[in-house]
Each structure stands twice: as structure tokens, then as C-alpha cells.
Amino acid sequence: MSKPTPLSGFPELLPAQRVVERAVLDTLAEVFELHGFANIETRAVEPMDQLLRKGETSKEVYVLRRLQETDSAADSGIGLHFDLTVPFARYVLENSGKLEFPFRRYQLQKAWRGERPQEGRYREFTQADIDIVGRDVLPFHHDVEVARVMIDALSRLDFLPAFTLQVNNRKLIQGFYTGIGVPDVDEAMRVVDKLDKVPAEAVHALLVGEVGLTAAQADACLALAGIRTPDDSFVARVRELGVRHELLDEGLAELAELVRGCAPLAGDRVGVVADLAVARGLDYYTGTVFETRLQGSESLGSICSGGRYDALASDGRTTFPGVGISLGVSRVVVPLLQRGTVAGSRSVPSAVLVALADEASRAASDAVADALRRNGVPCEVAASPQKFGRQIRYAERRGIPFVWFPGDGGHEVKDIRSGTQVPAEPATWTPPPEDLRPRVVRTSDQEKTQ
């Protein structure tokens, strides 16, 4: 077998890079659980008719086929899920009799899309989704809750660049557009949503030329989309535009409550702004919408998005409204790893290499390792009884900070970074807490740790 080459769009990580990805996933899981979100996993596949309900994504689906179909095509019509929302909606319906509502869940799983790979866009990628789903009703305070949970989580990822959470409310836009007499509100929203890619004049021209707005209506739409405030002062700015509509009032009240609820959590790590240009292209959102930019990597687009959908799922008799946010873990982490901005402090879990004097004393070195493990210290025994200098270099290459020298008269442990060597007991010695597990280091910190 010749040396294989990577598959474009299917990123894989080296062990030290995986340390960073796991730190992100572990932190997310910890925060989500502190907020009472239960973990579930859904199968990788869904029936094709479920995956194709949103026609726009159909070209991205990977269809599965068994190499030798034998039993009447039992698998025909299944494909890999392209997000975690479609499978979650199906899971809620399938298990609605066994779940307690409101149901808070998180999923940390891979998804697959057959689209053309580019930076931050992969064919296999990991998503972190939180959602709260109600049966028939779901009070608005849950919109504030999911935003606060995600802000709490992102705030703790202190080795990543800072985030800006942009929030808006589709009722606000719909009410405003209806209030000024826009003929096709959804179509106008879709055009205004292009503002992050197309200049304002071009959007104006599209609104007039294609959606049939008057110039004054298009001006008003752009004026609304231009409002962006870090607090609830957007309410006064919208009021200044002089539009009145019941749905607008409702949207303004909800968005103001959301921004006020999030403000206490905002800080250096996560900014929160009411951004009235944010609409999210997907038309199943019915109120709150979220987008999130990575500060300094705005070109990646929104890396954490979601919102309120009043009908996540329905079985005809019961409707399940939901609100959720989905973080593109691969989209955030993989480009940073590829650029080398962050890395794991070592490529192995071992905090200690137990040295080996000769093959006959392997049992003695194994006994030291077992004693360290009973204290929760990850370690490994040297693979072969090379000269101690070579065993130390073995540890250095892996980033293992300590080398243990067993001895009949007493043991010693050496910090190979400082060279300090001290007597120690296997049954009681532990490394400093910061050396116990591989840590995430930013490139600028890297030198200090090596």
C-alpha cells in the first residue's frame, strides 16, 4: 500500500490537535449540563424523504447504498444527515411519549454535506446543538435561556478568538415590512439578508426592481437593517422610523427582553448586539434569530446560528415549538489548528514517563506506573531500556513533562523542563494540576510550555 493522501473536505487531526477539539467539546458538554441539557445522539442516517424536505439542501446529501443489496432494498432511501436539526425533530416525534417537556437536549455529533470544500466548510464536520422543545407551547423566556447558555459556553472557550452574538427577531422585521406595505415580506427579507455579501445600493435596486417596492419602502427596509446596538436602544431607533404594527411591537419587546437578558453575560470574550440586518435565510424561523461571528475571522460567516421555530415538528395532532442554537465546532476549530494558532501542550495523555533500567526491572517500573495511575496520574513505561538520556529525549518529543527513575533505595522524579530532580513516592506523588492533562496553548504561549 503506497502512502495514502488526505480526502479533501474530510479533515483529520493529529493527537495534539485532537486535544484542542476535545477541550472544546468537553467544555461545551460541561456548560450545557450545568444548565440542565441532557445529551443524546441520533443515528447518522435518515430516510431520504426527511432529508429532502428542504429542497435547497438536496444537492448536498450523501445517499447510502449497500454494496450488495440482497434483501429487497431494505436500505434504499437513506442518507447521511446534513445537520442535527432534522434528526432531532424526528427523534422528538418518534419518542414524544417517552420525553418530558420542555425537553432540553444537546448533541455533539458529526454531520456530512457533499458540497465543495473550502476554508471552514467541510464534507464531514462536528456540530454542537442545544435546543429546548415544548409540547404545544414554549414560553419566550426559553429564547433568552438558550442564548445565555451559549454565551456562557463560548465565554469559557478562552483559547479561541472572541465572539460576537448578533440577535434579531423575525416578527420585528415582518411587522415593520407589513407596516410599510411591502407586498411579499418573505421575498423582501431574503433580499435584505444578502446585505453581508452585496452593497446596500444593489440590495436597494433588487428590492425595487425584483420585489416591487417603492424607493421609499426600500429606503425604510435599509434604514431598519442599518440599526445595530449593543443594548435595547434599538427600540427608540426603530420607533423613530415611524412605523406601527402589532407584530412589530411584539418583536421589539421580545428582542429588547433578549438583549437585556444577555447583557449581564457579555464581556471581552462574547459581545452581544441587536443587529436588525440579521434575518437567517431559512424560513422556518418564526421569531428570535441568532448569528455569531468570530472576531477577526468574519470571512468564515456565522459560526453559531439558530432561532425560534414555532413548529420544529408536528405529528398532525401535537405541535412541538422549539428554540435552539447550533455551533459549527469544526468550522471554528479546524482553521485555527491548520494555521497553528492553538495546539495541545503534548501529543500523549501521559504526564510521566517511568524510566526502565533494564528489561529485568520492567515489573518494577510497571508497579510504579500502576501506583501513579491509582492516584489518577496518566503515565507510561519506557518502551525499551535505552540510556536514560535517550529515554528523556523520548519524553521530550512527546511533550511528557516528568521522567520517573525507580530505585531500590528510593525513587526520584525529574521535571525535564527545569531539570529539577527530587525524591518522590509513587503512592503519593502527583504533578502540579496544570501538568496533569494536556492543555490547550495558543501559539504565543507555546514556547513557555516546552
Added chain:
Amino acid sequence: MSKPTPLSGFPELLPAQRVVERAVLDTLAEVFELHGFANIETRAVEPMDQLLRKGETSKEVYVLRRLQETDSAADSGIGLHFDLTVPFARYVLENSGKLEFPFRRYQLQKAWRGERPQEGRYREFTQADIDIVGRDVLPFHHDVEVARVMIDALSRLDFLPAFTLQVNNRKLIQGFYTGIGVPDVDEAMRVVDKLDKVPAEAVHALLVGEVGLTAAQADACLALAGIRTPDDSFVARVRELGVRHELLDEGLAELAELVRGCAPLAGDRVGVVADLAVARGLDYYTGTVFETRLQGSESLGSICSGGRYDALASDGRTTFPGVGISLGVSRVVVPLLQRGTVAGSRSVPSAVLVALADEASRAASDAVADALRRNGVPCEVAASPQKFGRQIRYAERRGIPFVWFPGDGGHEVKDIRSGTQVPAEPATWTPPPEDLRPRVVRTSDQEKTQ
């Protein structure tokens, strides 16, 4: 959308069941890391030519196709991996210049096979693999190491039935068979490997009739396969059969070292036996072979298998020998969950439900929850200000053990199992450690926890 039905062979878990699966995966990860194994993940897909190298599995592969192939079939020829060994071998070759050898890694990932579902056999399933891979050479003591690591891990899964690890060595069989003049050693091994499904007389008849052995040779093969000892006394029993061969000596010495190395770790939870009938069907094993039975569920077959392969991977210039074991996590856990033998102690991470007096005091209840979370206590605030009796029943249905009552004059927390209610401070109170996270309970323990 009508109520969806499960897909056969793709098991999904309810939140309380997922607690058990995660406990298994977390324990495995913890033990593997204590032994210095680094975590990696490989992509879900491999090129078809890699997946089809073992012809016998070809019918089980799921082939991928993009729904709308547009760019010159860039994805043609990829399929989902059916185990974690094929992708790992490819990963080692692809990254050999960036890895340090011997390379210890573990993977906890899903794999897919298109085979007919049955109990313990799924189309989507989770595997836990550990392997140690060397460059050019890998000393035998690593065979003992992987066995010890897996025994350590299985021993800590104390909510599962006990395990029996069955070990053997293909050099021992090959040397013995060659020593008695068996014409086609591999074919004879494959026939003797049927002993767990076919009576001994039938195997004898096959050895004589199809492999061309004399009756005396077949007798000797079956005599060897009948040896099964919990210690290294198998050596004397093999010697009694009077066969001499250099490879037999080597195999006997290795297997004796393996059994002696594992014996100190064996106990009630994990038994270890030298079982000379174990051969593993796959012909890439070259020495040590492992199988594992779940005591009381022997019908599931081997749930944890592996061995030594002197050429896990090779790029023509360098060969990478390895030794590893793979635990079928779904195969062990899913049947127990379906039978209800084990379950999570609650369906949510929350240890505390913070009660809500009225909607106006939501901020006060949120502040209590935030204070509890700062102490690492998972909690949630009641969804609506129902009567306290209904809020307590809300907690009961989810298995949440404590309900917190905020008050201007002071807070109180109630253990809803005992009914005990005491004053408490949100900034300092924590539940007993055993209530902090959902636990795994056996059915017989269940009543005590509810």
C-alpha cells in the same frame, strides 16, 4: 409528518439510557488515558479500494453517492468504514512522519455495516479500540500491555456483567500443526475455529474429509483445542501431547508470559483464561489473539477481540507492526438497555430544580441557578410558576433529587425523596457527591434511587 418509526439496526437511546452509554465511554477514555493512550478520530469514510481489501466484508459496506454528482464524480468510490482498524492503518501510514512510535492510540467511534440486524449486531454501532503500533519492530511486552489495559478498563465497568478474556497465540497453533505435519495449517485453523458453533465430531470429520488430515492428526488438533487453563499450566498440558516445533516453543513462551502478566489483574469482574481453541478467523493476526465473552451472555459471541498483527500497515519501505483490542460498546450496552438491566438514575443532568414563585421573580430564581452552577451544580429553573406541588412533581418525573425554594428571608432546599427541607445558601450548598451527576443503576438497585 406522521409519527416516524425506528430504523431496524440503527439503535437510538433515550436520555437516561444515554447516561449509561456515556458512563461506559467516559470510563474507557479515562482508563486508556491513564495508560498513556492518545485519543484520535478518523473520518467516517474510506476509499472503496481500502474497504474491500478484505474480500469477505465487501457485502457489508455502505457506499456513498452524492445526490447530485456535478464535479466529475469527486466522491465516487468512498464508503463508510465497517471497523476502526482499516482507517487507523491508513491514518498511521498517512501521518507516519508526524507520529512518535511506539504510538498508543484509542478511538471511540461509530462504524457501519449493512448486514442483517440481530441482537447485538447493528448496522450502526460504537467501537472502542486501543492499539500500540511500532515502526519496524514492536516488542512482545506490548501484547501484555494492551491486555492489561483492557482488563483494567473492563474491571471498572462494575455495572456490567462480568467478562472472561480468552487468550491464545497463533504461533502456538501454527507450530503445533506444523509439528504434526498438517498440510494446510491456515485451513485447519479455520476449521477448528468453528468449534464454538459446531460439535467436535463434526470438526473432526471436516479436518479429515476436507483438510486431508489423518485421524491421529485431527485427534491432536482437537486435543490442543481442548486445553483451557486459568494460568500457565497449559504449557505442561501441551508438552504432554509430545509435539516439538520451534514456533510452538515461541508461542508457548509468549502465551505463558501473557497469562502471567494478566493474572494479577484478574478478579471477580474479569476472568482470564488461556483457551487454545481461540484462533480468530482473520488471517492477519500473527501471534497473540484475544476474545472476550460476557458472562451469562455467551450467545452474543466475542464482544472484545483483537491480537497481534506484524504488518498492520506498510508503505513498501517501512512496516508498522501492531497489537490491539476492540470492544463492541453497542454490542454490550444496547441489549442490556433494551432489557432494562441497567439505566441512568435520571433523564436530565440537573441535580436541582429551582422553584419559581411567580413570573416576576424569574430573575431571582435565575440568580440562584447561576450561583449553583458556579459551584459546579447542574440545575434548571422551573419552566412556569405552577403550584409548588406541581413543580415538585415536575422534578420527580425527571428524577431530579432536589427542589430549591428561593426566599427573601432565606433559601431552603428540599430532598424530594426523603421530604427533608433545610435552609441553604446558593453560593455554598452542594448536593452529596452521589447526587451531583446522573448515575448508572442496575435494575435491582433502581427502587432505592427513586
